[in-house]
Amino acid sequence: xxxxxxxxxxxxxxxxxxxxxxxxxxxxxxxxxxxxxxxxxxxxxxxxxxxxxxxxxxxxxxxxxxxxxxxxxxxxxxxxxxxxxxxxxxxxxxxxxxxxxxxxxxxxxxxxxxxxxxxxxxxxxxxxxxxxxxxxxxxxxxxxxxxxxxxx
Amino acid sequence: xxxxxxxxxxxxxxxxxxxxxxxxxxxxxxxxxxxxxxxxxxxxxxxxxxxxxxxxxxxxxxxxxxxxxxxxxxxxxxxxxxxxxxxxxxxxxxxxxxxxxxxxxxxxxxxxxxxxxxxxxxxxxxxxxxxxxxxxxxxxxxxxxxxxxxxx
Numbered sequence: 324x325x326x327x328x329x330x331x332x333x334x335x336x337x338x339x340x341x342x343x344x345x346x347x348x349x350x351x352x353x354x355x356x357x358x359x360x361x362x363x364x365x366x367x368x369x370x371x372x373x374x375x376x377x378x379x380x381x382x383x384x385x386x387x388x389x390x391x392x393x394x395x396x397x398x399x400x401x402x403x404x405x406x407x408x409x410x411x412x413x414x415x416x417x418x419x420x421x422x423x424x425x426x427x428x429x430x431x432x433x434x435x436x437x438x439x440x441x442x443x444x445x446x447x448x449x450x451x452x453x454x455x456x457x458x459x460x461x462x463x464x465x466x467x468x469x470x471x472x473x474x475x
Numbered sequence: 476x477x478x479x480x481x482x483x484x485x486x487x488x489x490x491x492x493x494x495x496x497x498x499x500x501x502x503x504x505x506x507x508x509x510x511x512x513x514x515x516x517x518x519x520x521x522x523x524x525x526x527x528x529x530x531x532x533x534x535x536x537x538x539x540x541x542x543x544x545x546x547x548x549x550x551x552x553x554x555x556x557x558x559x560x561x562x563x564x565x566x567x568x569x570x571x572x573x574x575x576x577x578x579x580x581x582x583x584x585x586x587x588x589x590x591x592x593x594x595x596x597x598x599x600x601x602x603x604x605x606x607x608x609x610x611x612x613x614x615x616x617x618x619x620x621x622x623x624x625x626x627x
Contacts (some may be wrong), residue, residue: 362577362585363578363581363582363585364581364585365578367562367579398613415570418567418570418571418574419570419574420574422570422571422572422574422578423574423575423577423578423581424578425575425578426515426516426517426574426575426577426578426579426582427578427579427581427582428580429515429516429517429575429579430515430517430579430582430583431582433514433516435517458604466621469618469621469622469625470621470625471623473621473622473626474625474626
């Protein structure tokens with residue numbers, strides 16, 4: 324089952340991890356730089372989850388780089404369980420954060436009050452979209468590694 | 476691999492499906508009966524997804540009842556792929572709907588405006604909680620059936 328593209332320790336997995344880290348950083352920056360994000364629970368939740376996803380993805384990207392260059396794949400059952408559980412929880416949390424943020428931004432636009440100047444609303448929307456893309460890549464990593472673990 | 480509790484065609488799977496249908500119906504009723512739910516996109520999305528989840532769960536519950544009483548398990552690869560793909564998409568959508576609804580309700584309480592009388596806000600919260608429970612059961616069904624499919 325070494326041929327599954329995207330499984331732990333392959334070049335495809337490395338690109339997934341780098342994509343996750345990139346989109347998480349983008350989401351975090353769009354949400355937090357120069358914007359008062361702490362006025363809504365959903366926005367604080369998004370910042371928290373992106374702050375968890377960035378170190379997770381970069382750590383696993385470094386492990387992937389090690390596996391690719393040294394040629395030794397760390398596919399011990401214990402390691403795989405940790406990777407799958409981490410991807411699973413972070414993918415659920417990032418989807419939840421992205422959807423909650425999108426819902427709040429939509430309701431802010433809808434109420435049309437003074438709560439959402441157009442400039443900020445656009446940045447919130449971009450941040451939610453980046454978090455969504457980050458979720459897509461995390462869920463892909465999770466599914467591939469779960470499939471690998473089940474078929475070992 | 477017949478021993479996996481909750482896999483397609485077992486009594487545990489039937490109870491999961493009945494739980495999904497129950498919580499979806501509860502979420503739909505709390506959101507839609509006597510409340511103007513169509514004022515926010517997230518609420519309409521929740522109603523749509525619960526409206527999809529109810530027939531899906533009841534259909535699979537009937538298939539489970541057939542499997543249990545007749546003793547013939549419909550575990551053809553094609554059927555399993557359809558069940559896993561359906562559970563997968565509906566679990567993602569129901570989590571997204573529950574989180575978007577929860578985010579909107581939270582922002583409505585926060586803005587403290589005339590948009591959310593306490594009576595309605597409580598009902599929206601209960602509806603989001605029911606959708607969340609429905610997601611938990613759908614995700615369980617998905618994971619068990621994916622594991623079964625991967626190990627076949």
